[in-house]
Amino acid sequence: MFSLSKTQHSLTISWNDQQVLGYHFPEDGNRPFCHPLNLPGAPPLTMNEPGDHVHHQGLWVAWKKVNEVNFWEQPAQGADPTGFGKIVHQQIISLNTTTDSASLTTENAWIDWQGTTHLTEHRKITVHAPTAEVMRIYISLTFHPNDREVVLDLRRGEPGADGRYYSGMAIRFDNIITPGNLLDADGRSEPMDIFGKQSRWCSFTSQHPTDNETYGVVIIDQPDNPRYPTTWWVRNRKNYCLIHPSPVYYEPFHLAPDETLTLKYNVVLYRGQPDAALFE
Numbered sequence: 001m002f003s004l005s006k007t008q009h010s011l012t013i014s015w016n017d018q019q020v021l022g023y024h025f026p027e028d029g030n031r032p033f034c035h036p037l038n039l040p041g042a043p044p045l046t047m048n049e050p051g052d053h054v055h056h057q058g059l060w061v062a063w064k065k066v067n068e069v070n071f072w073e074q075p076a077q078g079a080d081p082t083g084f085g086k087i088v089h090q091q092i093i094s095l096n097t098t099t100d101s102a103s104l105t106t107e108n109a110w111i112d113w114q115g116t117t118h119l120t121e122h123r124k125i126t127v128h129a130p131t132a133e134v135m136r137i138y139i140s141l142t143f144h145p146n147d148r149e150v151v152l153d154l155r156r157g158e159p160g161a162d163g164r165y166y167s168g169m170a171i172r173f174d175n176i177i178t179p180g181n182l183l184d185a186d187g188r189s190e191p192m193d194i195f196g197k198q199s200r201w202c203s204f205t206s207q208h209p210t211d212n213e214t215y216g217v218v219i220i221d222q223p224d225n226p227r228y229p230t231t232w233w234v235r236n237r238k239n240y241c242l243i244h245p246s247p248v249y250y251e252p253f254h255l256a257p258d259e260t261l262t263l264k265y266n267v268v269l270y271r272g273q274p275d276a277a278l279f280e
Contacts, residue, residue, distance in 0.1 A: 002102040002129070004095055011095070013102045013127050015040045020135060021127055022058075023104060025089035030074045032089050032108060033057035034125070037171075037217070039135055039269050043210040045217055047174045052240060056172035059267070061141060062087065064154040064166040066119060069112045072166045081113040093122070102127045120144045130269075134278060137267040139169065145255050152261070153252035165196075165233045169265060170244030171217060173204055178241040180206030180216075182234055183274050191236045200229045202243050203274045204236070213271060218279050220266040221245055226253070 005012045011023040018040040025032040035058025036044030046058035055062070055073050064072040069085040093105040103126040110119035126138040143150075155164040173180065183189050184199035194202060205216035221230040231249035235242045245265065247253070255261055268278055 001099070002097040002127070004097055004102055004104070006095075009089075011092075011104055013104075015127075015130055020130060021125075021137070023106075023125065024057075025106070029086075030055065031057065031060055031062055031071075031087040032106065032123070033060035035059070037137075037267075037269060039132065039215065039271060040130055041132075042213070042215065042271070043208050045174060045177065045208075045215055045269065047172050050172065050175060050239075053172070056170070056242065059169070059171045061121075061123070061169050062166070063152055063168065064163060066110060066152055067112075067148075067150055069118065071110060073163065083113065085110060085112040085118070087111075087121070090120075100129050117146045118148070118150055120146060133271045135269045137269070139265050139267060141169065141263045143255070143261045145257050145259065147257050149257060150255040151252050152255070153248055154246070165246055165249055166244075167246050167248045168244060168263065169219070170233075170242060171204075171219065171267070173206070173217070173241040175239045175241075176210075177206040177208050177215075179236050179238055180204050180241055182236050182243070184232065185229070185276070185279070191234050194232050194234050196231060196233075196249060198229045198231050201279045202232050202234065202245075203279070204241060204243055205274055206241075214273065216270050216272075216274055217243075218268045218270070218274065219243060219245060220268065220279050222264040222266065225263055225265075226261070 013021040035048040038044045062072045071085040090107040105124045108121040122142045124140040128136040154167045184202045201220040203218035230245035233246040
C-alpha cells in the first residue's frame with residue numbers, strides 16, 4: 001500500500017512504510033529534485049550534492065541555457081549570480097494515492113537572477129506499485145513560455161567539456177556503486193559509444209556494497225517525445241556516474257510564446273541484470 005507524507009519542503013512516497021522516493025523543494029535551494037530512489041527495503045541508488053558537482057541532485061531537471069540563462073549550474077556561495085537562474089517551487093497542484101500508484105503534480109517557475117520568469121513548468125511524477133524486483137516511475141514535464149519566445153539550448157563542442165551537452169532530466173548515481181555498467185537499447189556499453197548517439201533507452205547497473213545485490217536504473221524515452229529516440233549524455237567512471245537524455249544535443253528547441261513543450265520518460269528501478277523486456 002502506498003502512503004504519502006509531507007513536510008514544509010519535501011514529500012516522501014512510501015510502499016508498505018518503506019520509502020521509495022523523496023521529492024524535495026527547499027526554500028533556499030536552486031531546484032526541486034528527487035532523492036533517494038530505491039526499491040522497497042533496498043539501499044539508495046542516487047546521490048545528492050556530491051562535492052565534485054554540487055548541482056547534481058539525485059534525479060533532477062535543469063537546462064544549461066534557457067534564453068542564455070544558465071539553469072544547470074549555480075554560482076558559488078556568495079558569488080555574483082549574474083547569468084544564472086533558479087527553478088523555484090510554486091505549488092503542489094495535486095497529490096494522489098491508489099492501490100496501484102502514488103502521484104504528485106507540482107508547478108515550478110524558471111526565474112533568472114533579475115527576477116524574470118522564462119518558463120512555467122508542470123511536473124507530474126507517478127510511482128507504480130513496486131515488487132521486490134522492479135519499480136516503474138512515470139515523469140511528465142510540460143514547459144510553458146511566459147508570454148515570450150524561449151530558446152532551450154546548451155553549449156556545443158567536445159563532449160562533456162566546459163559544461164557542454166547538459167539539458168533536461170538527469171540521474172546522478174551514488175559514488176559507492178561506481179563505476180557500473182552502461183547499456184543502451186542498441187547494445188552499446190562504452191560511454192563514448194553511447195555519448196551523442198540516439199537510442200530508446202539507456203541503463204546503469206551495479207552491485208551495491210551494502211547488501212552485495214545488483215541494482216539498476218533505466219531511463220526510457222517515450223515515442224511521442226520530440227526527436228525520439230533521444231540523444232544521450234553519459235558518464236561512467238569511479239565516483240562519477242550519470243545518465244541523461246539530451247534532446248537538444250544537436251539543435252535547440254525554439255518555443256513561441258503560445259507553444260508548450262512536453263517531455264515524458266519512464267524510469268525503471270530493477271534488481272539484477274538489465275532485461276530489455278522490462279524496458280519496451
